[in-house]
Amino acid sequence: MIRSFMTVLSGTLVSRLLGFIRDSLIAALLGAGPIADAFLAAFQLVNVIRRLLTEGALNASLVPAWLRLQRHEGPAAAAAFAGRVLGTVSSGLIVATILLAFAMPLVMTLLAPGFAGHATLQLASDNARLMLPYLAFAGPSTVLLALASAQGRFALAAFSPLLFNGALIAVTIVLLAIHSDAARAALALATTIGIVGLLQLLILVSRRRGGALAAPLRISIAPEMRGFLGKAFPGMVASAAPQLLAVGGAIIASTEPSAVSWLYFANRLIELPLGIVGMAMGTVLVPELTRALQAGDKAMLAHAQSRGLELAIGLALPAMLGLIVLSxxxxxxxxxxxxxxxxxxxxxxxxxxxxxxxxxxxxxxxALSPAFFAREDTRAPMNATLIGVVVAIALALVLGHIMGSSGIAIGLVIGAWAQALVLFRRGALSFGFAIEPATRRRLPRIVLGALAMGGVLWAAVSGTTTVVASHGGLGRTVFLFTLIAGGIALYGGLLSALGVTGCRDSVRAIRGRSHDLRG
Structure with missing residues (x-):
């Protein structure tokens, strides 16, 4: 599992790094004014719907169902089921895209009420309409990627988003070079997003193996399909929880000039570590847990949950401390x-x-959601997500009025923790979480290593702020990358010293020679 995780991690990491380049160029092109707010509000709407489908969300329902059919009824039955899913999802998204295009001014008013009565609302609606074709193509692309991950072919799912970011980067560079007007530049970027969806789908369709797994292609409204979609939709909502929280923040922030842009760019930095873990959990952990449950293998189930929890905490804590200190x-x-x-x-x-x-x-x-998804329970994660979003919006509304954009961010933080606590409590009451004894010993050491790394970073930044400020951009860049590289090296050394893992153990795990993080 570690090897598959690393495959997905590397692809997601490259995609996120390209995303940073993309957003840096967009910030330079559009700034943080009304035009940027309009474009980013539209982009956030499309992005949320895209992530309802992609980044492991549809895997939560499709992969367990497909694996069960293949195991009990054979490949032909599984392929026929996938063909019905592909046809139904594709046709449904085409209809939804058309309806959204007509209703876009109303939709944007609901999502950004602060834009009402201003030219920003029309700008946001125009941008969103140009982006919408992406959604019509995202559905079938996601089904094909989910089928690939069910077969253990994780590289395709991991590296497919690169086209999206690469195309936007290329177009943005051209627009910066010709000094394009900001409003026209935003429309050009929105058009690019719509076109990229088609290109991604064409690449996937050209791979014959993906098509053979979903045939014949059919549209179905049979009880079986309604039941599948009834399970899939809650899972998709739950998987898009961070994006839904961001949308909730944008709703409140739309009343404050530039706040939508500030929240968007800050949230993009959170999405690097979150995207790495989230994509890997959805793509790798759900199939592993499903196989363990179907086989009745409690040891394999405990192993998968333990490795997922260790990797999640081991990445999240140092990332949190690093982002706070180096924000x-x-x-x-x-x-x-x-x-x-x-x-x-x-x-x-x-x-x-x-x-x-x-x-x-x-x-x-x-890390917790796959345990529900593998049991084909998508409603519990969805309910936890909705509770978190309601808490976040309510507190962001109050705290934003008192503290401005920082208050909105605090409301989102409390909403995220509310969601996590609700989901943990539900899992503990429903089926419990089987964690291996070795993981229980290692988790406190991971926390200790992360805290020590954060303390060293804070001391380094505090002691050199004045010196670094006197240097040019190149000097600050070198200093920042030195701090990041040093923090990563220190954290790895601390994990090794504390007996959590070592370089040789990690290499053996990636090569698939061990079922344990330590080898």
């Missing part, structure tokens, strides 16, 4: 260019420091 330097390096000002960087860094506190909660949800 200012990171935001200035990535976004403070062109139309994105120093004041925008300060506001974004403050929000980032708060949002980082929610990262362990969001990663914990990603």
């Amino acid at each position: 200012g330097p990171i935001v200035r390096l990535l976004f403070e260019h062109g139309a994105f000002t120093a004041a925008d960087s300060t506001a974004t860094a403050d929000i980032l420091a708060w949002l980082a506190v929610a990262l362990p909660a969001q990663v914990l949800v990603k």
Whole structure:
């Protein structure tokens, strides 16, 4: 499982790094004013729907059902079921895309009430309509990727998002080079998003193995399909919890100039560690847990849950501390260019420091949810998500009125932790979480190593702030990358010294020679 996790991790990491480049260029092109707010509000809407489908969400229902049919009724029955899912999801999304296009001004008013009565609302509606074709193609692409992951072919799912970011980067560079007007540039980017969806689907369809797994292609409204979709929709909502929280924050932030942009760019930095863990959990852990449950193998079940929890906590804690300590330097390096000002960087860094506190909660949800999904229980994670979103919006509304954009971020943090606690309690009461004794011993050591690394980073930044500020951009860049690399090396050394894992153990795990994190 570790090897599959690392395959997905590497692909997701490359995609997220390209996403940072993309967002840095967009910030330089559009800044953080009304045009950027309109574009990012539209992009956030499309992004949430895209992630309801992708990044492991549809896997939560499709993979267990497909594996069960293949095991008990054979490959032909599984392929016929997949063909019905593919046809039904594709046709449903085409209809939904058309309806959304007509209703977009109303939808944007609901999602960004602060835009009402301003030209920003029309800008956001125009951008969103140009992006919508992406959604019509995202559904079938996701079904094909889910089938690939069910077969253990994780590389395709891990690296498929690269086209999306690569295309936006190329177009943004061209727009910056020709000094395009910001409003027209936003429309050009929105059009690119719509086209990229088609390109991704064409690449997947060209792979014959994916098509053979979903045939014949049919649209179905039979009870079987209604039952599947009834389970899939809650799972998709639950998997998109971080994005739904971000949308909730944007609803409140739309009343404050530039706050939508600040929240968006801060949240993008949270999505690097969250995306790595979330994509890997959805793509790798759900199939592993499903096979263990179907085989009745309690040892395999405990092993999968234990490894998932260790990897989740081991990535989330150091990422949280690093983002809190380095929020200012990171935001200035990535976004403070062109139309994105120093004041925008300060506001974004403050929000980032708060949002980082929610990262362990969001990663914990990603680690816990597969235990429900593998049991084909998607409603419990959805209910926890909805509770978290309601708590977040209510508190963001109150705290945002008192503290501005930072108050909105605090509300989102509390909502994320509420979701995690509700889900943990439900799992503990329903079936319990089987954790291996070795994992119980290692988790406190992982926490200790992360705290020590965070303390060293904080001391390094506090002691060198004045010196670094006197250097140019290159000097600050080198300093930041040195801190990040040093923090990673220190954390790895601490894990080794504390007996959690070592370099040789990690290499053996990635090569698949061991079923344990330590080898």
